[in-house]
Amino acid sequence: MALGNHLKLPWWRSKYIxxxxxxxxxxxxxxxxxxxxxxxxxxxxxSGEFCARFLVFSLIATPLVLLMPNFRFPKWLNRNKRYFGLxxxxxxxxxxxxxxxxxxxxxxxxxxxxxxxxxxxxALIIWIPMAITSTDGWVHQLKSTWKKIxxxxxxxxxxxxxxxxxxxYHWQPALVHAAPILILQGYRWIKVTQK
Numbered sequence: 001m002a003l004g005n006h007l008k009l010p011w012w013r014s015k016y017i018x019x020x021x022x023x024x025x026x027x028x029x030x031x032x033x034x035x036x037x038x039x040x041x042x043x044x045x046x047s048g049e050f051c052a053r054f055l056v057f058s059l060i061a062t063p064l065v066l067l068m069p070n071f072r073f074p075k076w077l078n079r080n081k082r083y084f085g086l087x088x089x090x091x092x093x094x095x096x097x098x099x100x101x102x103x104x105x106x107x108x109x110x111x112x113x114x115x116x117x118x119x120x121x122x123a124l125i126i127w128i129p130m131a132i133t134s135t136d137g138w139v140h141q142l143k144s145t146w147k148k149i150x151x152x153x154x155x156x157x158x159x160x161x162x163x164x165x166x167x168x169y170h171w172q173p174a175l176v177h178a179a180p181i182l183i184l185q186g187y188r189w190i191k192v193t194q195k
Contacts, residue, residue: 015083018080018083019083022054022083022084022087023087023090025046025050026047026090029046029047029094043098044095044098044099047091047094047095047098048091048092048095049177051088051089051091051092051095052088052161052164052174052177054084054085054087054088054091055084055088055157055160056177056178056180056181057077058082058084058085058088059085059153059157059181059184059185060077060180060184060185061077061078061080061081061084062078062081063184063185063187063188063191064078064184065078066187066188066191067184067187085130085131085134085153086131086134089127089130089131092160093124114166115162115166116162116167117163117167119159119160119163120167122156123155123159123160123163126152126153126155126156126159127153127156129149130149130152130153130156133146133149133150154185157178157181158178161174161175161177161178162174164177
């Protein structure tokens with residue numbers, strides 16, 4: 001059930017410490033919701049932003065290695081990008097669950113086909129098989145099919161950022177978060193096509 005990172009690293013660089021770091025904001029959000037210090041609106045804003053930020057880290061890892069092959073951080077990020085991708089999915093799922101709990105069912109149904117909401121639902125549907133198949137066992141079992149499934153992550157990311165942009169017409173923060181992916185994946189595409 002391992003998610004990668006088989007190197008013998010010191011405890012402070014272990015995947016478990018990384019998971020604590022990735023899940024800590026979600027725990028703080030939960031505590032804030034329980035004790036009333038965090039409103040539904042502030043939770044939705046924060047959980048959506050963390051989902052987007054972890055998504056950015058997961059998708060810029062490979063092009064960063066191409067851009068800076070001698071630096072440690074891109075290699076570390078690339079080795080752990082599945083963790084960041086799973087964390088992005090977890091925050092996106094938490095975000096969705098709170099929306100379903102807090103918003104009346106008839107409103108959820110009525111909003112479903114609005115562009116700002118439909119993009120989010122499609123992104124979540126794409127992410128589910130990606131999250132399920134993120135373990136090393138699935139990588140070995142699916143072989144080349146695994147990459148085909150996970151390449152859909154780029155479409156899911158685009159849809160997630162469109163959701164952010166359309167939901168309250170917050171184009172600027174959505175573009176700021178999407179820009180590193182667009183720039184670095186563009187660089188990666190140029191490097192690959194030049195070979």
